[in-house]
Amino acid sequence: MNVMAGFADTIPGERDHARMDDESDLPYRLARIGRLATDVRAVVLEMIHRAGSGHVGSSLSCVDLVSVLKFDQMGPAGGGDVFVLSKGHAAPTWYAALMVSGELDRGEIGTLRRIDSRLQGHPDRSRLDLVDVSTGALGQGLSVALGRAQAKRLRGDRSTAYCLSGDGELQEGQMWEAVMYAGASGLSNVVLLVDHNRSQNDGTLDEVLPLHPLAERFRAFHWHVQDVNGHSHLAVRDAVINARAHRLQPSVIIAHTRKGYLGPGEVLLNGAHSGTLTTEVYRDALAYLGRVSS
Amino acid sequence: MRATRDWFGDALAAVGTSHDKVVVVNCDLASATKTSVFKERFPDRFLEVGIAEANGIGVAAGLAQEGFRPFVASFGHFLTGKFLEIFQSVGLNDAGVVLVGTHAGLAIGKDGPTQMGLRDLALMRTLPNLEILQPADGVETRQMLAYLVGHDRPSYLRLCRQPQREVHDEHYRFRFGQPDVVRDGADVVVFTMGGMVAVVLDAAEALAGRGVRATVVNASSLPLDTAAAGDLVARHEHVFVVEDHFVKGGLIDEVGRIVLHRGRPVRFGSWGVGDYGQAGSPADLYRRYDLDAEGVASRIAAFLHLSTPDTVKGSQP
Numbered sequence: 001m002n003v004m005a006g007f008a009d010t011i012p013g014e015r016d017h018a019r020m021d022d023e024s025d026l027p028y029r030l031a032r033i034g035r036l037a038t039d040v041r042a043v044v045l046e047m048i049h050r051a052g053s054g055h056v057g058s059s060l061s062c063v064d065l066v067s068v069l070k071f072d073q074m075g076p077a078g079g080g081d082v083f084v085l086s087k088g089h090a091a092p093t094w095y096a097a098l099m100v101s102g103e104l105d106r107g108e109i110g111t112l113r114r115i116d117s118r119l120q121g122h123p124d125r126s127r128l129d130l131v132d133v134s135t136g137a138l139g140q141g142l143s144v145a146l147g148r149a150q151a152k153r154l155r156g157d158r159s160t161a162y163c164l165s166g167d168g169e170l171q172e173g174q175m176w177e178a179v180m181y182a183g184a185s186g187l188s189n190v191v192l193l194v195d196h197n198r199s200q201n202d203g204t205l206d207e208v209l210p211l212h213p214l215a216e217r218f219r220a221f222h223w224h225v226q227d228v229n230g231h232s233h234l235a236v237r238d239a240v241i242n243a244r245a246h247r248l249q250p251s252v253i254i255a256h257t258r259k260g261y262l263g264p265g266e267v268l269l270n271g272a273h274s275g276t277l278t279t280e281v282y283r284d285a286l287a288y289l290g291r292v293s294s
Numbered sequence: 295m296r297a298t299r300d301w302f303g304d305a306l307a308a309v310g311t312s313h314d315k316v317v318v319v320n321c322d323l324a325s326a327t328k329t330s331v332f333k334e335r336f337p338d339r340f341l342e343v344g345i346a347e348a349n350g351i352g353v354a355a356g357l358a359q360e361g362f363r364p365f366v367a368s369f370g371h372f373l374t375g376k377f378l379e380i381f382q383s384v385g386l387n388d389a390g391v392v393l394v395g396t397h398a399g400l401a402i403g404k405d406g407p408t409q410m411g412l413r414d415l416a417l418m419r420t421l422p423n424l425e426i427l428q429p430a431d432g433v434e435t436r437q438m439l440a441y442l443v444g445h446d447r448p449s450y451l452r453l454c455r456q457p458q459r460e461v462h463d464e465h466y467r468f469r470f471g472q473p474d475v476v477r478d479g480a481d482v483v484v485f486t487m488g489g490m491v492a493v494v495l496d497a498a499e500a501l502a503g504r505g506v507r508a509t510v511v512n513a514s515s516l517p518l519d520t521a522a523a524g525d526l527v528a529r530h531e532h533v534f535v536v537e538d539h540f541v542k543g544g545l546i547d548e549v550g551r552i553v554l555h556r557g558r559p560v561r562f563g564s565w566g567v568g569d570y571g572q573a574g575s576p577a578d579l580y581r582r583y584d585l586d587a588e589g590v591a592s593r594i595a596a597f598l599h600l601s602t603p604d605t606v607k608g609s610q611p
Contacts, residue, residue, distance in 0.1 A: 125387050133359070134386040137378050143349045144383050147356020147364075150341060154317070154362070161356075174379070177349035 037067035043096035057259035080159030086141020087166035088122035139172025168200030183222035230255025295457035301435035303328025327367035355389035370395025370411030390446030399538030406573035416543020428452035430491035437468035454489040479507035482532040496587035563597035
């Protein structure tokens with residue numbers, strides 16, 4: 001089966017369409033993000049299905065966040081912007097985004113979680129340098145992002161350190177050490193996106209350890225807070241632009257998402273944290289996305 | 295006599311002048327770790343994260359990834375206690391952080407075992423890409439700082455609180471992994487490091503009065519060069535290791551591994567801290583744990599069957 005067959009050979013350039021000079025390119029941008037996010041979902045599903053394991057729900061919930069960053073808001077790889085996937089178990093999403101962007105060979109799609117693969121179960125920079133920071137044990141990514149943001153500030157570099165964390169991950173103490181430090185330092189060149197899918201290994205966030213009121217907690221630590229629908233590319237895009245424009249405080253985007261989200265009304269494996277992706281479920285999901293598995 | 299942490303504070307500020315990529319991440323212990331000298335001279339490159347070592351380690355890893363050479367300093371016990379963060383954010387990222395762990399061994403004294411760096415080596419030795427350095431005196435501290443700013447590998451610099459005399463002259467040149475023979479003998483080779491080097495030299499002097507010619511090796515950086523350490527072992531029938539650290543996981547295991555890999559029988563003995571440690575004055579503690587010159591001499595003498603120690607101060611494997 002080859003879901004990649006449905007891809008355009010190359011991603012169109014951002015201005016590669018006919019339009020009047022005074023016309024907003026926003027509709028085009030949103031359409032492009034949408035199409036590429038669907039590609040990412042399809043690759044995530046194929047990767048995890050072929051690997052026989054992987055956190056499919058957690059990977060799907062953050063596809064839209066990663067897609068907005070990777071395909072619309074972040075500079076090119078190696079260009080200064082940094083992306084830290086603190087919720088490292090969503091590694092397939094990052095690998096898929098790299099494949100869709102053309103930075104990672106699509107031939108590696110079947111190597112996820114296999115011996116000697118560059119596509120480790122959690123992002124490992126020592127094996128794949130398209131990973132900015134090795135992550136996996138939760139709670140550590142934001143601290144490293146802050147170090148990178150500090151370095152940029154010391155150098156007078158205007159690029160941004162993005163960090164994507166889970167919401168259950170906010171139960172880790174180190175996250176709040178980092179939140180405290182960033183707020184006190186006024187590190188405004190860091191943007192934290194919280195994939196707020198309200199679900200973790202042993203159940204819902206509220207069952208395990210509630211974080212309510214999350215926005216107020218960040219505000220108390222002197223962060224600029226935005227609450228958005230994490231599956232709305234428009235909302236996420238606006239929030240990221242707002243976050244970068246806010247030059248006084250670090251910014252957090254609390255992105256409300258659904259675990260296993262495929263599209264409106266369509267959630268995989270009932271939103272489970274990690275469930276087995278049977279061939280039947282996999283095929284149904286691809287069909288929903290408009291892809292055909294052979 | 296000064297402590298290696300004091301020499302470190304001055305040496306760090308000195309390399310800070312010539313290396314503008316050197317930054318300090320401090321965890322509310324600038325006066326104790328002596329990064330305060332750097333802070334005074336380079337306030338813009340001194341980042342205070344507060345009493346939050348895990349975050350400090352992560353911030354340092356991020357700075358290192360961006361091309362800086364961060365020194366994150368705290369008591370060795372606290373810093374290496376954040377092992378998961380060191381493993382992942384520093385180790386697996388191959389981030390060029392210098393972890394500076396001060397107050398190694400029993401010397402913190404009256405504060406007791408919750409502050410004592412007695413298992414830091416055991417943890418740091420497990421990481422395949424991390425270099426461990428522990429200077430024996432001021433000369434070696436300065437040499438090590440020059441070495442550390444000359445590359446960007448993850449490193450653990452282990453420093454002492456107690457004042458130590460100089461065991462090197464200014465001609466000494468530190469070479470990573472190379473065992474440094476500070477006294478040449480023939481009957482027994484004694485490996486040690488850091489604050490114990492001068493102590494073992496004093497013990498060797500005392501043993502000389504009893505006809506024992508001891509070679510004393512300052513194993514100041516790990517992993518030790520296997521061939522060089524093995525050659526030293528080959529020249530002796532008796533090998534002994536002394537360290538101000540738990541008996542498991544540190545220098546004893548490092549040297550023991552080299553001895554075993556050689557496959558030629560030698561007699562092997564060791565001495566370190568066999569329990570959690572306890573509160574007390576440093577002098578009382580080193581005496582109690584047979585890690586002062588007299589105690590070390592008695593342990594080596596017992597190993598060589600010259601005598602039995604006066605008292606049994608806890609059994610060790």
